Amino acid sequence: MKKYMVTEKSETENNGAYPINASSAKQIKSILKASKLPHILLVMSDKDFSDYLREALSSFYQVTLLEEPDKVYSFACQRGPDTIIIDEIVNGTYGNDLCIQIKSNTEMSDTPIVLLLNKNISENYLTYINSGADRLELRTVSIYALQADIQILIKKRIAQQNKIKELLSDTTLANHPEDDIKDDENAQFLRKVEKFLEKNLSTEKYNVDILGLDMGMSRTGFYNKMKEITGKPPANYMLTYKMAKARAYLLEQSYSIGEISTMLGYCDAKYFSKKFKDFYHVSPTRLLKNTLG
Structure with a gap:
């Protein structure tokens, strides 16, 4: 059986399929390292300029060029x-329009965009005020300043994503931590209640009476049971559940x-916003702005 000499230990599984020498092992390490770098997408058709940026940024980022x-x-x-x-212009298309298109997508709206401008004219900046770009920079900007911009934007995005994850994890659906519900029977009861609430979340006229019937209880019996377990009337519990959901969706x-x-x-939406403000003492848009900045 043929054997291969390995002059440098590979960090990847080879299984004897291909020979690995020092050069290829170094390439593999380089590829693995590059795959962990932040990804920068350059959208430009000026070849000289794009080549310059690719070379200047490739030591710190994965860089992809897109001309179309x-x-x-x-x-x-x-x-x-x-x-x-x-x-600013890519093959006849204004960068401003590309920014708006990307930012209009909910999945891409938080992706940082740096829009490069040709001229240092005040009116030029005002033209792009509604583009959604996170930074407006001149094409003549120092490469170090551009790198700083990129780092700041990426760190800000990561911090914002972590903040959202933290806030979502803290948003308990009906604000009753498991430690507060010691009795297994009561915990099962509330899980059943929330199962019906979730199932009928979008049903406009789903109220306490219907929920009580779904639970197989009289109105009075259901009211007393909910008050005993949660310390609040079932109508308040239902509202708390919905508002927690609303906050998470936002x-x-x-x-x-x-x-x-x-x-x-x-x-x-107007009635919902009123209920939200009554509950949180702040409008949905204001809460989002205050929370995420």
Whole structure:
């Protein structure tokens, strides 16, 4: 059986299929290292400029160049780059329009975008104020300043994502930690209640009377049982459940306020926003802004 000499130990599984020498092992290490770097998508058609940026940034990031503006949206959604750098004009398409297109997608809206401009004119900046770009920089910006921009944007995005995860994990559906419910029978009872609430979340006229019937209890019996376990009337418990759901949906940033109101069984977004403000003492949009900045 043929054997291969390995001059440098490989960090990947070889299984004897291919010979590994020092050069190929070094390449494998380089590929593995690169795969862990943040991914930067360059959207530009100026070859000299893009070559310069690729060379300058490749030591710190995975860098992909895309010259076709019509493919930016689909590519960004599929690959999920950590930052996108867009030139002011890419093959006849304004970078401003590309920014708006990317930011309009809920899955991509938090992806940082640096929009590069050709001229240092005040009016030029105002033109792009509604583009959604996170940074406006001149094409002549120092490469070190650009690297700093990218690092700041990536760190800010990671911090925001971690904050959302933390807030979502802290959002208990009906604010009753398991440690507060010692009795297994009571815990099973509440799980059954929440199962019905979840099933009928979008049902507009689902109320305490119907929930009590679903639980197989009289109105009085259900009221007393809920008050005994949770310390609050069932109507308050139902509202707390829905508002916790609303808060979680908001923080996910995947749905509009109108969509959330429908998902929670409210007749319209205006009424939902009023109920939300009554509960949290802040409007949905203000809570989102205060929480995520």
